[in-house]
Every structure is written in C-alpha cells, then in structure tokens.
Amino acid sequence: MRRINKTFGAVQALIDVDFKLQPGEILGLVGDNSAGKSTLMKILTGAYQRDSGDVLVAGKGTDFRSPHESREVGIEMIYQDFALCGNMDVGQNIFLGRWPRRGLFVDRKKMYSDAGEVLQRLKVDVNSVYQKVESLSGGRQQSVAIARAISFEPKVIILDEPTANLSVMATERLLETMLELKKHNVAQVIISHRLQDIFAVGDRVMVLKRGRHVGERDVSQSTQEEVLRLIVQGDAEEKTQAK
Amino acid sequence: MNAPTETAGSGAGTGRRRFEMRLSVAQRGILVAIAIFAVMFMAYAWKQPGPLTANIVNTASNKGALLALVAMAQTLPVLVGGLDLSVGAIFVLANCLASTVVVGNPVSTTFGILAVLLVGLLCGTINGAIIVYGRLQPLIVTLAMGAVYFGISLALRPQPGGSVNFELADFMTNSTLAVPHSAILLLLVVLFIWIPYRRSVLGRAAYAIGSAEQAAYMSGVPIERAKILAFALSGLLAAIGGLLLTAITYSGAAKLSIANDYTLNSIGAVVIGGTSLFGGVGSAIGSIFGAFVMRTVGDLLIVFDINPVLQPLFVGIVLLVAVCMGSLRVLRIKNKLDLYR
Ligand SMILES: Nc1ncnc2c1ncn2[C@@H]1O[C@H](COP(=O)(O)OP(=O)(O)OP(=O)(O)O)[C@@H](O)[C@H]1O
Numbered sequence: 001m002r003r004i005n006k007t008f009g010a011v012q013a014l015i016d017v018d019f020k021l022q023p024g025e026i027l028g029l030v031g032d033n034s035a036g037k038s039t040l041m042k043i044l045t046g047a048y049q050r051d052s053g054d055v056l057v058a059g060k061g062t063d064f065r066s067p068h069e070s071r072e073v074g075i076e077m078i079y080q081d082f083a084l085c086g087n088m089d090v091g092q093n094i095f096l097g098r099w100p101r102r103g104l105f106v107d108r109k110k111m112y113s114d115a116g117e118v119l120q121r122l123k124v125d126v127n128s129v130y131q132k133v134e135s136l137s138g139g140r141q142q143s144v145a146i147a148r149a150i151s152f153e154p155k156v157i158i159l160d161e162p163t164a165n166l167s168v169m170a171t172e173r174l175l176e177t178m179l180e181l182k183k184h185n186v187a188q189v190i191i192s193h194r195l196q197d198i199f200a201v202g203d204r205v206m207v208l209k210r211g212r213h214v215g216e217r218d219v220s221q222s223t224q225e226e227v228l229r230l231i232v233q234g235d236a237e238e239k240t241q242a243k
Numbered sequence: 244m245n246a247p248t249e250t251a252g253s254g255a256g257t258g259r260r261r262f263e264m265r266l267s268v269a270q271r272g273i274l275v276a277i278a279i280f281a282v283m284f285m286a287y288a289w290k291q292p293g294p295l296t297a298n299i300v301n302t303a304s305n306k307g308a309l310l311a312l313v314a315m316a317q318t319l320p321v322l323v324g325g326l327d328l329s330v331g332a333i334f335v336l337a338n339c340l341a342s343t344v345v346v347g348n349p350v351s352t353t354f355g356i357l358a359v360l361l362v363g364l365l366c367g368t369i370n371g372a373i374i375v376y377g378r379l380q381p382l383i384v385t386l387a388m389g390a391v392y393f394g395i396s397l398a399l400r401p402q403p404g405g406s407v408n409f410e411l412a413d414f415m416t417n418s419t420l421a422v423p424h425s426a427i428l429l430l431l432v433v434l435f436i437w438i439p440y441r442r443s444v445l446g447r448a449a450y451a452i453g454s455a456e457q458a459a460y461m462s463g464v465p466i467e468r469a470k471i472l473a474f475a476l477s478g479l480l481a482a483i484g485g486l487l488l489t490a491i492t493y494s495g496a497a498k499l500s501i502a503n504d505y506t507l508n509s510i511g512a513v514v515i516g517g518t519s520l521f522g523g524v525g526s527a528i529g530s531i532f533g534a535f536v537m538r539t540v541g542d543l544l545i546v547f548d549i550n551p552v553l554q555p556l557f558v559g560i561v562l563l564v565a566v567c568m569g570s571l572r573v574l575r576i577k578n579k580l581d582l583y584r
C-alpha cells in the first residue's frame with residue numbers, strides 16, 4: 001500500500017501511510033487508540049474506500065470495493081468489532097456467506113460436521129456447533145471468529161486485536177496457530193496493544209501515530225521499550241525516513 | 244495441548260439438552276401460536292350451535308388462508324429486518340388483476356394465473372430493488388410503493404366487479420374429505436416455496452442479514468441479492484393470496500380498507516407467530532398460525548354473541564397478549580443484559 005490517505009469528515013485518519021507485507025511474514029501493527037490501525041487494514045480489505053493512494057497485491061494494483069472481493073484473492077480479516085451473527089449458531093457462523101451447498105441448498109449436515117472439524121483442528125472447544133454465538137463468552141466468540149477466518153485458507157490474515165479477550169491459554173494457542181500458518185507461508189498482520197505477543201511471534205513492527213507512519217523495527221533488533229517509545233513520542237527523524 | 248473435553252458437534256450433551264438447544268426461539272414461537280390457535284378453535288367448536296361440519300371448517304380455512312398468505316408475505320421482509328407496508332396493496336392488486344385475466348378456457352385461465360403471480364413477483368422485486376439500490380428504509384419504500392400498487396388496482400378496477408373462472412374458483416375454495424383445499428394450498432406453499440427458500444443459500448443469508456447486517460456484509464454474504472429475493476417472494480406470496488381472494492369473492496375490488504386491514508393484520512400475525520420484528524428470528528409457518536389466531540378471534544365473538552363491532556378491540560387484545568407472551572422470557576432470562584441486545 002502506498003501513500004494511503006483517508007479522512008472521515010474532519011478527522012484525518014490516515015496521512016500518506018506506506019505499508020508492506022511479505023509472504024510468510026508476521027507484522028505487528030501498533031499505535032495508540034485511534035491511530036488509524038483498523039482503518040488502514042479495512043482499506044486493504046475493501047471494507048473502507050481510500051481517498052488516495054495505491055493498493056498493490058502481488059505487484060498488481062487493486063481496487064477492492066468490498067471485503068468480498070479481497071477475500072477472493074486470499075485476504076482475510078478478523079474485525080475488532082466482531083463479524084459474527086449473534087443469533088445464529090456456531091456452525092452457521094463458521095461458514096457465514098459460504099455455506100456448503102448441495103445444488104441451490106445449504107448442506108446442513110456437511111456444514112455442521114465440517115464446522116466441528118475446523119473447531120477441533122484449531123482446538124477451540126465450544127460445547128456444540130448448534131450453540132448460538134451470542135450465548136458464548138466474548139473470548140470464545142473471538143476464537144470462533146478466528147477459526148472462521150483461518151478456515152478460508154487465506155494467503156493473508158489480518159487480526160485486529162485478536163488477543164484482547166483471550167485467556168493466557170487461548171492466546172498461546174493462537175500464537176502457536178500463527179507460527180503454524182507462517183510455516184505455510186501465510187502472511188499475517190496482528191494489531192495488538194500487547195507488545196509481548198508481537199515480540200513472541202512477529203518479524204517486524206510498524207508504528208502508527210495519529211494517522212502517520214512513524215516508524216518500523218525488526219523484532220530481532222529492537223526491544224519492547226524502544227517500540228513503546230515510538231508509540232508514545234513518535235519520531236521526527238523516523239517520519240521523514242519512513243516515506 | 245489440552246484437547247477439548249467435548250468434541251464440537253458430535254453428540255454434545257444429553258438428548259434432552261440437545262433437544263432444548265435445537266428447539267430454537269422460532270420453533271417455540273410456532274408452538275405458542277399453535278397452542279393459542281388450538282385453544283381458541285376448541286372453544287369455538289364447543290360453543291357454536293350444532294355439530295362442526297366440514298362446511299364450517301372449510302369457510303374458516305378459506306378466511307384463515309387469505310390472511311395466512313399475506314402474513315407469510317410479510318414474514319420475509321421482517322426476517323431481513325424491515326416491515327413491508329405494501330403486502331396488502333399487492334394482495335389487492337392481484338385480486339383486481341385476477342378478476343380480469345383469470346377467466347375463460349383452461350388455457351387462458353392458466354396464463355391469467357401466471358400473469359397474476361408474475362405481477363406479484365415483479366411488485367416485490369421492484370420494492371427490493373429500490374430498497375437495495377436506493378439504500379432506503381423498507382418502511383418508507385413500501386409505504387410509497389403500496390400507494391402506487393393500490394393506484395394501479397384502482398385504475399384496473401374503478402368499480403368492484405369482474406369475474407373469474409368458476410370451476411377454478413370452486414375448486415380452490417372447496418374441500419375433499421373434509422380437508423379444505425385452501426389448507427392444502429397453504430401446505431403446498433410451505434412445501435414448495437417456504438422450505439426450499441429457508442434451506443437455500445439466499446434464505447440463510449436473509450437470516451444472517453436480519454441477525455447482523457454488518458457482520459453478514461463483512462463475511463461476504465450476498466446481501467443485495469438476498470434482500471431483493473426476500474421482497475420478491477413476498478410479492479409472490481401476496482399475489483397467491485390475491486388469487487385466493489378472487490376465488491372466494493368471484494370478483495375484484497380495489498378497496499383501500501382491505502389493503503390496509505391485511506397489511507396491519509399481517510404484521511400482527513407475524514408477531515403472534517413468533518417472528519422477531521428486529522429480524523433474523525422467525526418462520527413463515529409461525530405466521531400461518533398467527534393468522535389463524537387473528538381470524539378465529541372474529542369467529543369467537545360471533546359464537547359468544549359479542550357485538551362484531553368490537554372485533555378490532557379483541558384483535559388488539561389478542562395481539563397484546565401474544566406480544567406479552569413473547570416478552571415473558573423476561574421472567575426466564577438469567578441475564579437481564581440479554582434483553583437489550
Ligand atoms: N466509520 C468511521 N466513521 C468516522 N470516523 C471513523 C470511522 N472509523 C474510524 N474513524 C476515525 O478514524 C480514526 C482512526 O480509527 P481506527 O479505528 O483506525 O483506530 P485504531 O488505531 O484501530 O484504534 P484502536 O486501538 O482503538 O482500535 C479515529 O479518529 C476514528 O474516530
């Protein structure tokens with residue numbers, strides 16, 4: 001993504017932001033609240049439209065008008081504001097929008113058994129695939145949303161604060177899953193306020209501040225303190241360098 | 244790491260628990276509507292003079308089926324989270340059109356029926372297309388389009404009248420071995436329209452939209468097609484209702500009171516049938532029984548010798564009671580926060 005700009009009314013949510021992601025890379029995207037992290041990623045998936053700038057996927061300029069289109073090239077995002085239908089059950093949610101079919105109809109038997117398999121593979125233990133999503137705890141809902149995204153077998157996964165609601169164990173399982181996906185050359189973006197998670201699995205961190213790209217660090221050559229400083233202060237010198 | 248204790252999907256919990264979980268809100272709604280209807284109908288059968296003849300049942304079924312069809316038509320838009328104020332007008336338009344074209348020899352009658360159904364489908368599709376592509380509120384669009392459809396009905400039939408193929412009309416409104424043909428019509432509509440729709444991808448999408456439209460959109464659910472289809476099928480169902488009305492009255496009439504009555508009563512029937520006005524929960528089958536309940540109220544008043552003028556009053560009371568029964572879940576709910584979802 002090159003020189004992305006986005007305004008919401010009077011708010012300049014993104015100002016000339018550059019963003020790059022390599023196959024198999026895990027990028028941590030950090031920044032204060034309302035720095036523009038979610039907005040940047042929503043522009044990548046086509047959930048929001050950019051005001052200016054380019055989005056290139058595998059070198060080709062793209063113009064996704066909806067998340068549907070970006071999904072087709074293998075970009076999957078787990079939205080911070082849950083993307084599940086509360087009063088439908090777990091099985092239907094895992095396959096939301098791409099229910100297995102037999103002819104024109106939804107193949108319910110296959111849907112529930114496949115959903116069970118997906119959950120089992122990702123070690124998400126919900127009681128039953130027939131349970132309503134709104135009756136699950138917040139963390140479980142998040143796990144279901146993650147399971148759902150992964151089951152698309154995407155090339156790029158964007159996780160928007162995936163660990164915010166997860167227990168220590170569930171977080172660990174998620175991080176393991178991320179490393180596993182990395183082995184399959186899946187590129188991942190993790191937006192998180194928990195630097196330790198990013199430092200545990202990430203390759204690179206990118207810092208946004210008030211809609212600007214203010215710095216980038218290799219995880220192996222940086223410390224959490226340094227990144228934290230970037231988040232809080234930004235960095236005048238970095239700002240020019242980053243462009 | 245620690246494997247899940249219970250394998251998701253395979254035999255979760257005991258049979259009973261499974262049963263409760265599978266018995267969705269919608270299914271409970273249907274059962275409540277059936278129960279109310281059964282009680283009311285038994286009261287009616289007990290109180291009315293003389294034995295319950297096939298004829299009486301047939302008349303009741305005909306009246307009930309009219310509203311049931313319009314209520315089913317209302318159910319689909321409600322499931323995707325909008326009200327349709329034009330179902331009554333489409334019903335009347337189909338009636339006026341049918342009284343003009345469903346006449347003559349079997350061939351022309353058949354084409355007439357097809358024309359009526361197509362017009363219903365078209366009206367619904369127009370509603371849906373305006374709502375989706377104009378990004379407008381269903382309520383406003385269908386209010387306006389309802390007026391348009393009623394205007395067309397009036398143009399078609401300024402004075403009540405017209406005719407219909409009598410053999411067809413009699414066949415539609417009679418009964419065989421005490422089974423009313425109008426009830427069979429309802430069954431066929433359920434079997435060949437509602438159940439396939441429910442099971443289809445776009446039908447499921449309709450529920451997802453009613454449940455959380457944003458989430459459905461983000462997940463790539465075909466929102467636009469699903470909404471248009473919901474309104475289109477709604478128009479078709481209302482037109483089937485209009486056909487039945489023509490068969491019962493042998494004529495067509497563009498009366499605003501009929502259109503409005505059916506629209507409002509259909510909303511009542513939908514609610515009694517356990518469909519949530521917020522969308523995402525419910526079933527057209529519930530609406531059928533909801534419609535029967537609304538209709539039986541009128542019959543009950545007659546056998547209990549209450550001034551029929553009071554009918555709206557009692558219908559209103561039944562509606563309130565039904566809605567309250569829906570909110571009885573307040574008493575059962577463990578977490579009050581659930582109420583505000
Ligand atoms: N749909 C919207 N309409 C109007 N303004 C928006 C919208 N979405 C985001 N914004 C604004 O854009 C800015 C960036 O928001 P964004 O959600 O990207 O922040 P974030 O970095 O994800 O923050 P957080 O850490 O709180 O998730 C904020 O000022 C926000 O108010």
Ligand SMILES: [Mg+2]
Nearest residue numbers: 037038080160
């Ligand atoms: Mg965010």
